Amino acid sequence: MSKISGLIIVAILAFTLVSCTSPRKKIESEPYTDDFYEKTQLIMLKSEAKVYKHLPDQAAKEDFIEKFWKKRDPTPGTEENENKMEFERRIEFVDQFFKEQVGSGRGWETDRGKIYVLLGAPDERTTGQGSTLDRFGQLKRVLKEIWVYNNYRLILEFIDRDELGVYRLRNWNMALLRAIEQAKFKIYQEKEKEAEQEWLKFKPSFKNNELIILIPNKHITFDEKENGMSAHFKINLYIYHNYKKVDEMEVTRDVSDSKEAFLNKKNIQLTIPYTLSTRGRYLFDIIVKDMISGSSSREMLNYKY
Incomplete structure (x- = not known):
């Protein structure tokens, strides 16, 4: 055997070994967390997806998964997480009924499957025939489904x-996109409560080692008594530094004043002291709950220190 032939054989063997081992390692790594991301990216906020992709190891991902569902638990004092259960039920349903013979074939990756997972079953669903223009400008018969929410x-x-x-x-119109953004945080919600509650809104900022939360009065439910009015809030705060979670806390804030004073204000301001110790990029994941109405909302705040 010549020296050149020997080198070629060695190169082929080396390439074969790399081809057999590297992809297998990639496929088998962290199947639990990879399966989690594939499905939950439908309901993830962009900032959550960014954090998840930068997590360094399996332990960090498992901690993220635990907190991901904790933030979406409508009844944290109970064993069951209705949001998680409803999400899994919808994934199972669409994988059974909305599979298509394209792409991966998985139901939750189809247009109908994505909408069902995000918004739930439509109030009305009809099937039939319609027409549309083909690429040559000719009318063409098509099958169609109409979903009404x-x-x-x-x-x-x-x-x-x-x-x-x-x-x-x-x-994909703006009304649909707004509905999807709202549903990403609250998949499960009782219909009668959904109609009654106005979506809580707030604006966060960070200044002088304080997290500041501004809530418009029109979105707050007040407890009114003879001597004045009060509002009660629970705030869950998750803090990331350079995409790694470094802290979390739960605080309550009560605000009381006269009726006249509240009527003269547009917003209520809540503050949470927090000292940043290390330079870098921070992400504040903030959930505010109005304890009187039960309405809650979530905002993300990016801050460079």
Whole structure:
């Protein structure tokens, strides 16, 4: 055997070993957390996805998963997390009924599956035939499904252009995008409560080692008594430094004043002292709950120190 032939064989063997080992290691690594991300990215906020992708190891990912569902637990004092259970039920449902013979084939990656996972079952669902223009400008018969969500005031139209069981949402409008952003935080909510409660809104900022939360009065439910009015809040705070969670806390804030004083204010200001010790990029994940109405909301604040 010549020297050149020997080198070629060695190179081929080395390439074969790398090809056999590297991809397998990648596929088998952290199947639990990878499966979690594949599905929950549907309901993740952009900042959450960014944090998750930068987590250094399995332990950090498991801690993230625990906190991810904790933040979405509508009844934290009980063993069951209705949001998590409802999410898993919807994933199972769409994987059974909305599979399509394209891409991965998984139901929760189809247009109908994504909408169902995010918004739940429509109040009305009808199927039928319609028509659309093909690329040559000619009318073409298509299959269609119409989904109606009364609470979100949405009418969604899914079109199967080739009658192969592959449905595409015709229009992603702003009303749908707003509904999706709201649903990412609260998948499970009782219908009657959803109609009664106005979505709590607040604006966070950070200045002079204080987290400042401004809540418009019109979004607050007050406890009114003879001697004045009061409001009660619970705040859950998760703090990340350079994409790594460094702290978390739960605090309560009570605000009391005369009725006249509240009427003359547009906002209530809540403050939480917090000292930043290390330079870098910070992410504050903030959940504020109005303890009187039960309404809650969530905001992310990026801060460079």
